[in-house]
Amino acid sequence: MTLTLDDARRIIAAAEARADEIGQPMNIAVVDAGGNLISHVRQDGAWIGSIDISISKAWTSRAFDIETKDLGENAQPGQQFFGIHTTNGGRVAIFAGGVPLSREGAVVGAVGVSGGSGEQDQSVAEAGAAAL
Amino acid sequence: MTLTLDDARRIIAAAEARADEIGQPMNIAVVDAGGNLISHVRQDGAWIGSIDISISKAWTSRAFDIETKDLGENAQPGQQFFGIHTTNGGRVAIFAGGVPLSREGAVVGAVGVSGGSGEQDQSVAEAGAAAL
Amino acid sequence: MTLTLDDARRIIAAAEARADEIGQPMNIAVVDAGGNLISHVRQDGAWIGSIDISISKAWTSRAFDIETKDLGENAQPGQQFFGIHTTNGGRVAIFAGGVPLSREGAVVGAVGVSGGSGEQDQSVAEAGAAAL
Amino acid sequence: MTLTLDDARRIIAAAEARADEIGQPMNIAVVDAGGNLISHVRQDGAWIGSIDISISKAWTSRAFDIETKDLGENAQPGQQFFGIHTTNGGRVAIFAGGVPLSREGAVVGAVGVSGGSGEQDQSVAEAGAAAL
Numbered sequence: 398m399t400l401t402l403d404d405a406r407r408i409i410a411a412a413e414a415r416a417d418e419i420g421q422p423m424n425i426a427v428v429d430a431g432g433n434l435i436s437h438v439r440q441d442g443a444w445i446g447s448i449d450i451s452i453s454k455a456w457t458s459r460a461f462d463i464e465t466k467d468l469g470e471n472a473q474p475g476q477q478f479f480g481i482h483t484t485n486g487g488r489v490a491i492f493a494g495g496v497p498l499s500r501e502g503a504v505v506g507a508v509g510v511s512g513g514s515g516e517q518d519q520s521v522a523e524a525g526a527a528a529l
Numbered sequence: 530m531t532l533t534l535d536d537a538r539r540i541i542a543a544a545e546a547r548a549d550e551i552g553q554p555m556n557i558a559v560v561d562a563g564g565n566l567i568s569h570v571r572q573d574g575a576w577i578g579s580i581d582i583s584i585s586k587a588w589t590s591r592a593f594d595i596e597t598k599d600l601g602e603n604a605q606p607g608q609q610f611f612g613i614h615t616t617n618g619g620r621v622a623i624f625a626g627g628v629p630l631s632r633e634g635a636v637v638g639a640v641g642v643s644g645g646s647g648e649q650d651q652s653v654a655e656a657g658a659a660a661l
Numbered sequence: 662m663t664l665t666l667d668d669a670r671r672i673i674a675a676a677e678a679r680a681d682e683i684g685q686p687m688n689i690a691v692v693d694a695g696g697n698l699i700s701h702v703r704q705d706g707a708w709i710g711s712i713d714i715s716i717s718k719a720w721t722s723r724a725f726d727i728e729t730k731d732l733g734e735n736a737q738p739g740q741q742f743f744g745i746h747t748t749n750g751g752r753v754a755i756f757a758g759g760v761p762l763s764r765e766g767a768v769v770g771a772v773g774v775s776g777g778s779g780e781q782d783q784s785v786a787e788a789g790a791a792a793l
Numbered sequence: 794m795t796l797t798l799d800d801a802r803r804i805i806a807a808a809e810a811r812a813d814e815i816g817q818p819m820n821i822a823v824v825d826a827g828g829n830l831i832s833h834v835r836q837d838g839a840w841i842g843s844i845d846i847s848i849s850k851a852w853t854s855r856a857f858d859i860e861t862k863d864l865g866e867n868a869q870p871g872q873q874f875f876g877i878h879t880t881n882g883g884r885v886a887i888f889a890g891g892v893p894l895s896r897e898g899a900v901v902g903a904v905g906v907s908g909g910s911g912e913q914d915q916s917v918a919e920a921g922a923a924a925l
Contacts, residue, residue, distance in 0.1 A: 402835065431577070431695015434844050435834075439832065445829040460578025460579075474606045477624060477646060479601065480622065480623035480624055481582070483619040483621075484585055566712050568700070571666065720842075724843075739869055741888060743887065748846045749846070750845075
């Protein structure tokens, strides 16, 4: 019920195709049900600061079974989870681009994307998730 | 005057019972007077990102002898403790779910809960604390 | 195919019973197939420095599907894995007390024990593992 | 003169083919001239503790323009670089499996492999490097 490397590659390929359409190179990461990295890809020209963020977004989405953009809304000053971004050794990402991956109703992993605007990252992550 | 493992288990059992009533699986942690972990439990299906947070909430509540939700109010932008969440290696939790445990007027430990909304976490932590 | 909290509690109870026989209080931790903590217990009087070590031993045993004492033999100076103890953020434990847990031939988690001599830790971990 | 994602994929494919021959699933990582990750792959069943190590081996090989097994010989107790494994935040790997990648006499990146014995990791890394 977890993800295979073949699953991860299909997800990444779909995400890459969407990034190419947008014209913004991206970092794309896929984690399994345990939150552990299966595969990461940095497209040519994508930000090196986004390597870590793409992996953190994927981890965060699995760690809390939530899209990072939704977690982010609850993590703003004054909201119920403000401060969550410094927990777990700082690897909780609270902006758009992380999307959980489900099979038969169970979260089995997640995809994280970083390299552009929040809207672009989200769009690429959703394209990846749709390929599962 | 510190907590025993038996105390921790009684606290955790009461917290689990409350989590079961709510229907939201939780991570529950109890620390002693030194802020050191006595016991942790992750209920089946609870978020893996909340393991660290439950322990951090318990530690924070003992470290400052305060409920984490009260600390959180003082840790918002513009408030007197804004920024405290990045101190102590990032393990200061500033949202609801951590409650100090007292005996004869002295704080002897704390319980930390993570796995649902702030309100749910707080309710489960209070149920645990009431069992001491 | 992963471990439940009930499994973890049964493993911990068996480990505690063995620790009581030996007369040396222990920290005992159980992780799931993803290496994530399910439960931790520190018996009264057990070393606080062993909280982290018990969790690291459990994680290590699952991370490499090996007993930590066997990994340790390969991690001595001059051996093929010397230096592995500083990888993974320093949470690779290379001394006795971590044992993988298997079901139907697949590793589904691990138990880690710390609080006494290497021999004592190993004995308590094996007693825990036998209860699965 | 640095590596592209296409280069990384060709290197990883060659490394995977060699791992399949050996029958030991591996983590394989490729970094660019800046030491920054281009791509990582975890084959199904490969150790989760080797995710970090494969990336560290690749980073180390580029960071010092050396195979990690050769660095390891100089990093044993009593040798000139003993202790280097705890520098750079602990991400210096000093055992076999990391190989620099060169073009026209300049190191342009590195490949790191982790998942089996030192000999197996080295063999898979060399197969990857040969594909550049």
